[in-house]
Amino acid sequence: MENNSSKDHRLSGRLYFLKFETSKINECLDFISSKQLHCRGAQHYGFPDSDRNTIKATGGGAFKFADLFKEKLGISLDKVEEMGSLVSGANFLLKSVPSEAFTYMNGQRNYEQIDHDDLYPYLLVNIGSGVSMIKVDGDGRYERVSGTSVGGGTFWGLGKLLTKCKSFDDLLEMSHQGNNRMIDMLVGDIYGGMDYLKIGLSSTAIASSFGKAVSENKELEEYKPEDVARSLLRMISNNIGQIAYLNALRFGLKKIFFGGFFICGHAYTMDTISVAVDFWSKGEAKAMFLRHEGFLGALGAFMNYQLVEEFPYPSHLPGDDHKKPDKNLNDNGIIECHVRVSN
Ligand SMILES: Nc1ncnc2c1ncn2[C@@H]1O[C@H](COP(=O)(O)OP(=O)(O)O)[C@@H](O)[C@H]1O
Numbered sequence: 001m002e003n004n005s006s007k008d009h010r011l012s013g014r015l016y017f018l019k020f021e022t023s024k025i026n027e028c029l030d031f032i033s034s035k036q037l038h039c040r041g042a043q044h045y046g047f048p049d050s051d052r053n054t055i056k057a058t059g060g061g062a063f064k065f066a067d068l069f070k071e072k073l074g075i076s077l078d079k080v081e082e083m084g085s086l087v088s089g090a091n092f093l094l095k096s097v098p099s100e101a102f103t104y105m106n107g108q109r110n111y112e113q114i115d116h117d118d119l120y121p122y123l124l125v126n127i128g129s130g131v132s133m134i135k136v137d138g139d140g141r142y143e144r145v146s147g148t149s150v151g152g153g154t155f156w157g158l159g160k161l162l163t164k165c166k167s168f169d170d171l172l173e174m175s176h177q178g179n180n181r182m183i184d185m186l187v188g189d190i191y192g193g194m195d196y197l198k199i200g201l202s203s204t205a206i207a208s209s210f211g212k213a214v215s216e217n218k219e220l221e222e223y224k225p226e227d228v229a230r231s232l233l234r235m236i237s238n239n240i241g242q243i244a245y246l247n248a249l250r251f252g253l254k255k256i257f258f259g260g261f262f263i264c265g266h267a268y269t270m271d272t273i274s275v276a277v278d279f280w281s282k283g284e285a286k287a288m289f290l291r292h293e294g295f296l297g298a299l300g301a302f303m304n305y306q307l308v309e310e311f312p313y314p315s316h317l318p319g320d321d322h323k324k325p326d327k328n329l330n331d332n333g334i335i336e337c338h339v340r341v342s343n
């Protein structure tokens with residue numbers, strides 16, 4: 001964070017977000033070192049002595065890479081609990097960043113005006129390698145109510161094995177080009193092209209993900225990798241959307257926010273999750289997405305400094321048409337921010 005004024009420990013500036021795949025941790029360390037990021041912040045701006053040479057970190061990496069950070073950069077990682085960080089990050093974004101949350105339907109983002117008095121309770125679904133579902137009742141008040149191991153890592157891992165793609169972005173791009181009907185078994189495939197309306201299923205609904213592969217007697221190579229990628233993405237997104245809705249139903253939650261890097265603003269992923277929530281809830285619940293979806297944990301860990309106030313910009317801007325993100329926000333994830341630090 002850049003500092004514009006420091007005497008009373010008021011920090012103003014921008015939060016910049018960057019991501020590195022876990023396997024590229026050395027690139028991450030090199031980046032921090034080349035920009036001297038570990039020498040800024042706490043060392044300069046009046047943080048307590050105990051905070052010097054220490055940075056907040058969360059998630060598995062805070063444990064796994066603690067020794068590496070110490071050895072390469074000489075800094076200690078102050079571990080902040082992951083679920084609490086996700087919740088603090090989400091609450092901060094929802095309360096303080098205008099046009100943070102949006103629904104996604106028919107290829108269109110609709111930005112939501114969040115009413116601070118009506119934010120809680122909500123379900124936070126974080127789709128990282130695995131999936132955590134957290135019922136949030138207020139600041140620091142939450143419970144992890146469910147989860148599933150079928151998440152982003154499943155999509156990336158199975159996708160790599162099945163399509164031989166080299167990068168996550170290639171896999172996503174492939175899924176964009178594919179047609180899942182080539183490999184998924186649809187209701188119409190089972191019912192001779194007919195809908196099964198008595199149980200509310202149209203002929204085009206997926207009856208069995210990857211089900212066509214059972215009867216077609218084809219080798220993997222005979223399927224287009226694009227179609228495989230599409231079926232996989234649909235299977236995983238649908239499943240997460242369904243489990244999320246069932247948990248929302250279990251606790252009577254109307255709002256479901258989805259975060260985590262699996263989504264990474266991908267239109268088809270958001271569309272599938274939205275359709276799944278809409279389908280299973282019969283239109284009662286809606287899936288909402290966050291513009292800074294992948295950085296909830298990082299933001300929450302940052303909030304764990306003794307920040308007593310934080311207010312990027314007023315949330316309710318006059319004339320905000322709820323369709324476009326606020327002009328003060330860049331789509332590359334930068335947040336203008338003012339925070340006051342107590343020590
Ligand atoms: N460029 C990328 N490289 C690898 N995985 C990515 C990328 N973009 C999005 N992903 C997805 O993000 C998931 C990891 O999400 P993340 O929120 O970082 O979780 P974790 O906390 O487990 O690292 C991956 O399993 C993959 O599905």
Ligand SMILES: CC(C)(COP(=O)(O)O)[C@@H](O)C(=O)NCCC(=O)O
Pocket residue numbers: 059060127128129130131132146147148149
């Ligand atoms: C263990 C985790 C909290 C780690 O978080 P992640 O790195 O996946 O973001 C997550 O992978 C998870 O919630 N997995 C699902 C485990 C389960 O409920 O079955």
